[in-house]
Amino acid sequence: MKKIVVKVGTNVLTREDGLLDITAISHLVDQIAWIKKEGIEVLLVTSGAVGAGLSLIKLSNGLNNVVHRQVLSSIGQIKLMNIYTDLFANHGLLCAQVLATKEDFRDRLHYINMKNCFQALLHDNLIPIVNENDVVSVSELMFTDNDELAGLIAAMTNADTLIILSNVDGVFDGHPDEPESSIIVTIDPDDKKAMNYISHKQSSMGRGGMHTKFRIARKAARIGITTFIANGKKHGILTDILKGDYTATKFTASKKVSNVKKWIAFNEPDQKGNIIINQGAAEILLNKEYTSSLLPIGILAIEGEFKKGDIVKILDHDGKGIGLGVAQYASEKAKKIIGHKGEKPLIHYDFLFVEHKSIVQ
Numbered sequence: 001m002k003k004i005v006v007k008v009g010t011n012v013l014t015r016e017d018g019l020l021d022i023t024a025i026s027h028l029v030d031q032i033a034w035i036k037k038e039g040i041e042v043l044l045v046t047s048g049a050v051g052a053g054l055s056l057i058k059l060s061n062g063l064n065n066v067v068h069r070q071v072l073s074s075i076g077q078i079k080l081m082n083i084y085t086d087l088f089a090n091h092g093l094l095c096a097q098v099l100a101t102k103e104d105f106r107d108r109l110h111y112i113n114m115k116n117c118f119q120a121l122l123h124d125n126l127i128p129i130v131n132e133n134d135v136v137s138v139s140e141l142m143f144t145d146n147d148e149l150a151g152l153i154a155a156m157t158n159a160d161t162l163i164i165l166s167n168v169d170g171v172f173d174g175h176p177d178e179p180e181s182s183i184i185v186t187i188d189p190d191d192k193k194a195m196n197y198i199s200h201k202q203s204s205m206g207r208g209g210m211h212t213k214f215r216i217a218r219k220a221a222r223i224g225i226t227t228f229i230a231n232g233k234k235h236g237i238l239t240d241i242l243k244g245d246y247t248a249t250k251f252t253a254s255k256k257v258s259n260v261k262k263w264i265a266f267n268e269p270d271q272k273g274n275i276i277i278n279q280g281a282a283e284i285l286l287n288k289e290y291t292s293s294l295l296p297i298g299i300l301a302i303e304g305e306f307k308k309g310d311i312v313k314i315l316d317h318d319g320k321g322i323g324l325g326v327a328q329y330a331s332e333k334a335k336k337i338i339g340h341k342g343e344k345p346l347i348h349y350d351f352l353f354v355e356h357k358s359i360v361q
Contacts, residue, residue, distance in 0.1 A: 001242060003041040003122070003159045006032060007150035011167040012232035013048040019055045020048060020080070024233065026087055028165075031238040032127065033091035038242070041122045043157065045130045045150040046084075052076030077131065088127055096121045099133035105152050108309075111263055115156045122157070148266075151216040154225050155262035160253075162220050163241060164213050165232030170249030171214060187251050189221035217251045222355065223265050224256030257353065264311060264324050264353045273304030273312045273331055275346065282316040285323065285354050293345035294325065294352065296337045306331045314347070314354075326351035 008028060015021045025048075035042050050069060053076025059068055077099070085095045098118075105111055121128040132149055147164060154162040174181030210229075217227040230237050230248035240246040257265070277285070281298025284290050294314065306312055307330050314322045325347030327334070337343045 001040055001161045003043075003157060004035065004161045004163060005043045005045060005150055005154040005157070005159045006163045006165065006238065007045040007146055008047065008165045008232055009146065009167070010047040010051060012165050013046070014051040018051055020051050020083070022083065025083060027235065028232065028238075029084065029087040029091070031236065033088065033093060034239055035242065036093060036125075036127065037091075040242075043118065043122070043128045043130060043153060043159070044084075045146050045153055046080070047131070047146050048080050049073040049076040049131060052079040052083075055079070080131075081129065084127075084129055093125050093127050096126050096128045098128055098130045100130060100149060101133050105156070105263075106267060108263065111156065118153070118157050145212055147212045147216045151220050152266045154220055155223060155266050158259065158262075159225060162217070162225050162227040163238065164217060164227065164229045165237070166210070166213060166229060167231060167233055168210070169231045169234070169247050170229045171210070183247065184249050187218070187221075187249060189218040189251055189254060217249075219265060219355075221251035222254050223262050223353075224253050226253040227251040258350070260326075260351060261353045264326060264351065265355075267311050267324070272306035272310040272327075273302060274315050275299060275312055275325075275334075276301040276303065276315045276317065276319075277322070279317055282322060285314070285352075291349055293349045294347040295345050296334065296340050296343045299334070299338045299346065302331055302335050302338065304331065312347070314352075321355065323352060323354035325353065 012028070013021060013025055032042055032044060050072045053072030053074075056075050056079060057072070059071060063071065081095065081097050088095050098121075100114075104114060118128060130149065130153055132146060150162060150164065153159075168176045169183050171184045171187065172181040173184055213229050217229055220227045228241055228246075228248045228250050230241065230246065234240075234247070237246065237248070241248060275294065277294065277298050278300050281294065284292045284298070285294065300317060304312075306327050308327055310327050311324055312327050313324055316322055328344065328346055328348055328351070334346050
């Protein structure tokens, strides 16, 4: 491992009453400091600002949920960073704070600028600490939770490993509280059967749950990032993973894709329209033996409006999602040449991310 993104969830950092667990945070910092001193670049994506805010102020009941979260986050983020700063200072390390919204990742130029910033922060004795900017993030600007943010950061920085820390040991083949359930040690990101074990229930303090963690872990693995879902409450879990002696679920990495395709893969919420293709085009795009662009001749219909440079979703003739791509021209032009031969690709291969590549028999 050369570059690791560690995501730590609310339930790892807080006690049952919702307040911060300083002992757990201190242990996390000790492990990250050890990783850094092993010569591995590490970024920390952290929750916990709301929990920190809860320990400082009691708000009136008249606030709606969004405003309540914004106020607690704005107050708690300062305390959370002060805790990290003091703990990392004990190891001779400095903290760099980065607050992000989903909008920061949508524009390609802005995305590249952020990437360059992260690369600069990874040098010397710095630890980049990333959290969602809950103070300004509302509705469509919000990530599902910090699992999604961690996946974006891992893709952006070309990390080879993503470790998602929760309060369970990994993905189980049943409910984690049932004695007959056992942990799934390794998951192929293209194995759809594993999804049957995932609960849609959210965590008690965070916005996400195991369903979100599984989705992000599988997507990260599909673009070449080895991903673990592990128990952040377990002593030494990060160092155990690096040493190869751990209890966790590992999502094995597929072949790495280009930086542009990584950006496309994690920008699905920004899609402007749908491209519905025929069976022949779908088979070509899904076949590992082919490298293909999407031509108008293979398109059945176009839904929605989009401009050149927008990310669009590709669906097969049954409406199943196949992948994402950057449109090379606007929907107005594309609709005029549906089914035509000899036209320029609507999506060039270099800007096409196919999610379910397989050898078609």
